[in-house]
Amino acid sequence: MTKRLNFGSGMLALFLKAHVIYAGVIGASLPLDQRRLDEPRRAAEQDEERRLAKLAGVSLASLRRAMRGDIRISQDERIALWMAMDIDPYIHQRRAA
Numbered sequence: 440m441t442k443r444l445n446f447g448s449g450m451l452a453l454f455l456k457a458h459v460i461y462a463g464v465i466g467a468s469l470p471l472d473q474r475r476l477d478e479p480r481r482a483a484e485q486d487e488e489r490r491l492a493k494l495a496g497v498s499l500a501s502l503r504r505a506m507r508g509d510i511r512i513s514q515d516e517r518i519a520l521w522m523a524m525d526i527d528p529y530i531h532q533r534r535a536a
Contacts (some may be wrong), residue, residue, distance in 0.1 A: 446528040451517055452508035455491065458524055459506070462487035494523035 466483025474480060492502040497516050505512045505520055521528045
């Protein structure tokens with residue numbers, strides 16, 4: 440077990456996908472196996488992508504690149520995306536109370 444959390448590109452991609460998929464599940468009107476036909480699910484996922492991009496102050500294209508684990512996303516963009524999900528990537532720099 441590691442004592443430090445990994446805030447790299449791969450972990451960011453997983454968290455972003457989880458947020459978007461969760462939004463889709465909440466907005467879904469059909470079972471998961473019919474995902475491609477489920478317009479409310481797709482709309483909910485796209486709304487969540489736009490919401491996260493807006494909160495982070497990044498473009499939708501940058502958010503989608505981050506969801507693919509693209510390592511070319513800048514450090515500032517990664518930090519902004521983590522913060523948009525209410526996750527503090529600076530947690531390791533804090534001192535214990």
